[in-house]
Amino acid sequence: MIQKFEKVNRISGELKLKGDKSISHRAVMFACMASGVSRIKNLSNSEDVKSTVKCFEKLGCGFQKENNELIVTGKGYKGFVNPASELFAGNSGTTARLMTGILAAQNFESVITGDSSLSSRPMNRIIEPLKQMGAVIKASGGGKLPLKIIPVDNLKPINYKLPVASAQVKSAVLLAGLHLEETSTVLESLQSRNHTENMLGLPVSVKDGVNLISSNRMYYPEPKDYIIPADISSAAFFIVLALLTGNSELKIKSVSLNETRDGVLRVLKQMGAEIVEENVKYIMNEKIGDLIIKSSVLHNVKIEKNLIPNLIDEIPVLSVAGIFAKGGFYINNAEELRFKESDRISGLCNNFKKLGLHVEEFRDGFSVEGEIKNKNPEFDSFGDHRIAMSLSVLSMLLKDGGEVNNFECTKISNPGFLLQIKDITK
Numbered sequence: 397m398i399q400k401f402e403k404v405n406r407i408s409g410e411l412k413l414k415g416d417k418s419i420s421h422r423a424v425m426f427a428c429m430a431s432g433v434s435r436i437k438n439l440s441n442s443e444d445v446k447s448t449v450k451c452f453e454k455l456g457c458g459f460q461k462e463n464n465e466l467i468v469t470g471k472g473y474k475g476f477v478n479p480a481s482e483l484f485a486g487n488s489g490t491t492a493r494l495m496t497g498i499l500a501a502q503n504f505e506s507v508i509t510g511d512s513s514l515s516s517r518p519m520n521r522i523i524e525p526l527k528q529m530g531a532v533i534k535a536s537g538g539g540k541l542p543l544k545i546i547p548v549d550n551l552k553p554i555n556y557k558l559p560v561a562s563a564q565v566k567s568a569v570l571l572a573g574l575h576l577e578e579t580s581t582v583l584e585s586l587q588s589r590n591h592t593e594n595m596l597g598l599p600v601s602v603k604d605g606v607n608l609i610s611s612n613r614m615y616y617p618e619p620k621d622y623i624i625p626a627d628i629s630s631a632a633f634f635i636v637l638a639l640l641t642g643n644s645e646l647k648i649k650s651v652s653l654n655e656t657r658d659g660v661l662r663v664l665k666q667m668g669a670e671i672v673e674e675n676v677k678y679i680m681n682e683k684i685g686d687l688i689i690k691s692s693v694l695h696n697v698k699i700e701k702n703l704i705p706n707l708i709d710e711i712p713v714l715s716v717a718g719i720f721a722k723g724g725f726y727i728n729n730a731e732e733l734r735f736k737e738s739d740r741i742s743g744l745c746n747n748f749k750k751l752g753l754h755v756e757e758f759r760d761g762f763s764v765e766g767e768i769k770n771k772n773p774e775f776d777s778f779g780d781h782r783i784a785m786s787l788s789v790l791s792m793l794l795k796d797g798g799e800v801n802n803f804e805c806t807k808i809s810n811p812g813f814l815l816q817i818k819d820i821t822k
């Protein structure tokens with residue numbers, strides 16, 4: 397479906413967004429692992445989290461909706477049932493990779509599949525450490541889905557140094573590690589999102605800027621009540637739109653402000669954005685607060701390497717902000733963008749060129765500068781939800797608007813995007 401957008405002149409009002417996608421996946425998985433009933437408030441309504449729920453339903457877990465809560469009946473340690481068919485992770489890397497860590501320790505065979513995007517994404521990054529733990533995982537050519545996980549008698553602990561900053565890889569190892577009496581550790585030199593260790597209460601020590609996270613059977617999850625803060629990655633689109641439209645003021649309620657996720661706010665503030673945090677508190681070890689965003693004049697800044705994992709999913713919309721900021725937009729150290737739901741470096745460059753901007757693409761990033769020359773662009777989302785929403789924001793900032801193809805892919809993270817735009821533009 398092609399979605400047309402007109403220029404937006406002013407943003408105002410208040411948004412309550414659904415729960416953070418990364419935290420939601422984990423809440424569902426941990427509730428399913430626990431023995432008994434857990435309740436999850438404000439779970440993400442994304443297709444990705446629905447994929448996680450469907451997979452764990454096949455593993456024998458119970459789900460019931462009650463108002464804004466999901467009631468989960470978990471199966472307990474090694475209690476999952478042998479699934480009758482393949483586990484389809486849809487478009488969701490978090491579902492596939494974290495679930496592989498959990499399934500590697502079960503005593504039945506399972507197969508994980510995904511859609512065409514997920515089936516082209518690298519899985520060797522989790523297969524490698526899990527094999528070191530003794531897991532037997534067969535992948536398709538080049539380490540891709542489908543993955544067949546073959547049961548083994550016992551896994552063994554490892555001490556694993558992450559070769560890429562990836563919370564999904566870190567989590568896969570830590571979740572497999574929860575099934576062993578002996579302790580496994582993961583070393584990370586660039587801090588990636590820390591929801592797994594936060595939510596499970598895993599021990600973390602920091603030495604010379606390197607994190608060491610430990611996991612063993614003692615930390616296996618118990619049933620509990622989860623409250624999920626609003627998704628900062630979804631909020632980022634509305635934040636950029638409000639900053640760049642005149643006379644705007646927007647409030648976004650109870651957003652996750654986790655220090656490993658707030659890179660987009662830090663960079664936007666350095667760029668001159670007026671963003672204020674209010675009512676800040678901690679729930680389940682996660683920082684949460686309201687954001688007040690006002691129209692601002694932005695200038696581009698250097699984005700430091702150590703911030704990249706903390707804003708990796710927000711780079712597409714940050715680069716849109718960069719187009720309207722003073723000076724050219726430049727990002728490097730971001731090769732991981734090539735391994736997301738689409739190759740986001742090439743996808744963004746391809747679209748920005750349609751505006752007549754001067755775009756340079758490099759292995760680990762890109763730069764954009766110049767004046768917008770072309771009217772009424774037809775943007776290509778490449779079926780990637782974050783590219784689609786970034787280009788929607790870009791369209792709403794253009795004098796004559798723009799249109800975005802395959803717009804329906806936005807439901808992967810935020811099915812409410814259009815309604816929310818309507819709410820804050822009336």
Ligand code: S3P
Binds near residue numbers: 418419561564589708
């Ligand atoms: C996620 C981790 C990040 C992020 C993804 C969600 C998670 O990926 O880009 O959208 O929930 O753990 P990597 O682990 O590949 O960096």
